[in-house]
Amino acid sequence: MSQAEATDLGLKIGQAEVTGMGLTMYRMSSWLKSPRPYLMVIGFAFLLATWYFTVEVWKLPRFQDMPGITEVFSEWFSKDPYYGLSIYTPEYYKHILISLRRIAYAFFLATILGVPLGLFLGWSKTLREYIFPLFEVFRPIPVLAWVPLAIIIFSGSETPVIFLTFLASFFATTLNTMLGVESIDESYSRAAYCLGASRWQTFKHVVVPGAMPYIFTGLQISIGVAWFSLVAGEMVSGQYGLGYLINTSYMMIEYPKIIIGMITLGVIGYSTSALVRLAGDYMMQWRVRELALGDN
Amino acid sequence: MSSDNSKSQGNSEIVANNISKSFGAGPFAKEVVKDCSFSIESNKLTVMIGPSGCGKSSIIQLIAGFEQPTSGEITMNGVPITGPGKDRLVLFQESALFPWMTTYDNIMYGPRARGEGGKESTDLADFLLNKVGLEAFKDKYPAQLSGGMQRRAELARAMINKPEIMILDEPFRGLDHMSKELMWEYYAGLYEEDRNTNFFITTDIDEAIFLADRLLVMTNLPTSTRKVIDIDIPRPRKIDDVADSDRANEIKTEVMTLLHEEAMKSFSGGSKAAADFLEAYSKRSG
Numbered sequence: 001m002s003q004a005e006a007t008d009l010g011l012k013i014g015q016a017e018v019t020g021m022g023l024t025m026y027r028m029s030s031w032l033k034s035p036r037p038y039l040m041v042i043g044f045a046f047l048l049a050t051w052y053f054t055v056e057v058w059k060l061p062r063f064q065d066m067p068g069i070t071e072v073f074s075e076w077f078s079k080d081p082y083y084g085l086s087i088y089t090p091e092y093y094k095h096i097l098i099s100l101r102r103i104a105y106a107f108f109l110a111t112i113l114g115v116p117l118g119l120f121l122g123w124s125k126t127l128r129e130y131i132f133p134l135f136e137v138f139r140p141i142p143v144l145a146w147v148p149l150a151i152i153i154f155s156g157s158e159t160p161v162i163f164l165t166f167l168a169s170f171f172a173t174t175l176n177t178m179l180g181v182e183s184i185d186e187s188y189s190r191a192a193y194c195l196g197a198s199r200w201q202t203f204k205h206v207v208v209p210g211a212m213p214y215i216f217t218g219l220q221i222s223i224g225v226a227w228f229s230l231v232a233g234e235m236v237s238g239q240y241g242l243g244y245l246i247n248t249s250y251m252m253i254e255y256p257k258i259i260i261g262m263i264t265l266g267v268i269g270y271s272t273s274a275l276v277r278l279a280g281d282y283m284m285q286w287r288v289r290e291l292a293l294g295d296n
Numbered sequence: 297m298s299s300d301n302s303k304s305q306g307n308s309e310i311v312a313n314n315i316s317k318s319f320g321a322g323p324f325a326k327e328v329v330k331d332c333s334f335s336i337e338s339n340k341l342t343v344m345i346g347p348s349g350c351g352k353s354s355i356i357q358l359i360a361g362f363e364q365p366t367s368g369e370i371t372m373n374g375v376p377i378t379g380p381g382k383d384r385l386v387l388f389q390e391s392a393l394f395p396w397m398t399t400y401d402n403i404m405y406g407p408r409a410r411g412e413g414g415k416e417s418t419d420l421a422d423f424l425l426n427k428v429g430l431e432a433f434k435d436k437y438p439a440q441l442s443g444g445m446q447r448r449a450e451l452a453r454a455m456i457n458k459p460e461i462m463i464l465d466e467p468f469r470g471l472d473h474m475s476k477e478l479m480w481e482y483y484a485g486l487y488e489e490d491r492n493t494n495f496f497i498t499t500d501i502d503e504a505i506f507l508a509d510r511l512l513v514m515t516n517l518p519t520s521t522r523k524v525i526d527i528d529i530p531r532p533r534k535i536d537d538v539a540d541s542d543r544a545n546e547i548k549t550e551v552m553t554l555l556h557e558e559a560m561k562s563f564s565g566g567s568k569a570a571a572d573f574l575e576a577y578s579k580r581s582g
Contacts, residue, residue, distance in 0.1 A: 185392075187390050187392040188394060190362070190388070190392070191388070191392035191394075192394075192405070193380055194380065194382070194385055194386050195382075195385070195405050195406035195457060196382045196406055196409050196410045196457065197409040198409070205405070209394070210394075284396070286395055286396045286397070286437040286438075286439070287396075289439060289440055290395065290439035
């Protein structure tokens with residue numbers, strides 16, 4: 001064995017196989033050993049302290065109607081909440097579940113329609129000529145501008161909200177998928193053709209997996225904007241849901257519930273993003289290993 | 297691997313007859329290949345060497361059928377080349393292993409794509425993995441392999457298809473010298489296994505002389521064939537033997553002189569690459 005090869009082997013053997021889960025665990029433990037989590041705690045503490053002092057200690061002029069941190073948290077964790085909403089009331093979970101269900105429908109629809117459309121748009125130049133200009137015009141229209149049309153077109157209170165949520169997700173997913181296809185180095189498809197693959201095989205084996213990293217970036221953006229549009233939709237239409245909760249609490253002057261709704265949105269929104277990321281790592285083992293060699 | 301040489305009827309498999317090729321639109325077109333003629337003989341390893349940026353890669357595009365010559369004609373077994381075909385397999389400069397497939401799946405890609413993923417192919421894949429020293433890495437992804445290993449995996453991925461002619465475009469460029477020599481040995485070993493027709497493009501004189509049966513020395517841009525040299529050093533060759541061989545050094549001097557003349561011509565035409573070559577040449581012979 002030559003020396004060059006020996007170095008090759010020395011580098012690679014003994015290196016534990018990286019899996020999605022393993023990498024997540026490793027990142028978690030090195031994260032805990034780094035100063036980052038403690039900085040994060042300080043960041044949160046700073047925010048909460050500012051809230052506490054401005055509202056409850058200094059009672060600054062514009063903050064007098066703002067619910068204080070003690071009021072919010074005692075309401076949130078109370079067994080007998082004054083405004084009727086806490087982690088002990090079924091109504092709280094009903095808001096969460098209904099929002100989650102809308103997100104699930106919208107995200108699912110946006111994904112099963114957006115990913116294939118994006119793949120074909122990236123792949124077929126002709127199709128892109130037809131559809132992409134339409135996209136460019138529709139994409140900058142904010143979701144809120146769609147609210148009246150959504151209510152006119154869709155019946156009931158549920159479908160307009162799902163439609164609005166779907167819309168923003170769909171654009172994000174489709175565009176990123178298309179960019180993903182365009183990002184694939186031409187040498188991969190040339191190699192596939194050279195090795196005897198048909199056009200359809202090249203699509204399946206090169207275009208789809210090659211675009212996968214972008215697709216998952218798109219899906220992460222998509223789930224983020226889904227929450228954004230969901231809240232917009234729920235504020236206008238619909239019954240129940242976190243956006244609805246925030247808006248009606250404002251109308252009913254039950255201000256602590258606004259904050260409870262907001263924090264819940266933040267936590268749940270973050271969790272759904274994390275789930276999408278985990279799904280991506282699970283589906284792209286090759287990518288996980290590529291990245292594992294790069295960072296950390 | 298049994299050698300199946302029944303397909304070699306003629307002597308010259310690929311013949312380029314007075315081909316020219318320009319790239320670019322209308323008045324901005326640049327002539328890259330001009331009145332170029334050469335042949336690639338059956339069951340030989342033909343190496344094409346020329347100054348970097350001289351248009352060798354364009355010739356590969358033409359042989360592969362990705363591009364058509366502006367004038368002239370390239371034929372394979374007497375039939376004009378009009379598009380890509382699986383009889384000609386190109387190994388490109390840049391690594392094109394699919395990052396989302398393991399080494400083994402990459403190697404098996406060709407046979408599987410053609411629906412020939414049976415026992416014969418899996419046996420051949422195992423044989424080739426062994427031959428390029430990657431059996432221990434068959435379940436790794438390309439990003440987990442070193443540069444040299446990736447190139448070897450790619451060689452195996454191409455060779456498993458037993459193409460009638462294999463075309464390699466500077467496949468070992470960018471590897472360090474030690475990995476490069478290792479690659480030459482692996483590659484020459486694979487070639488000697490069944491002596492298929494191989495066409496290999498390089499800018500490295502040592503690589504060219506070590507590997508070639510026939511050496512085509514090209515002119516600078518727009519490129520054409522300057523000289524054809526038969527490398528009559530017996531096979532199998534050893535790196536050290538070739539380095540010490542008088543014949544090899546004689547050929548090397550000749551090729552250097554030819555390339556130097558070409559570089560002189562294009563240096564007067566303002567080429568930066570030629571200036572680099574001239575500097576290296578003067579250091580070497582000075």
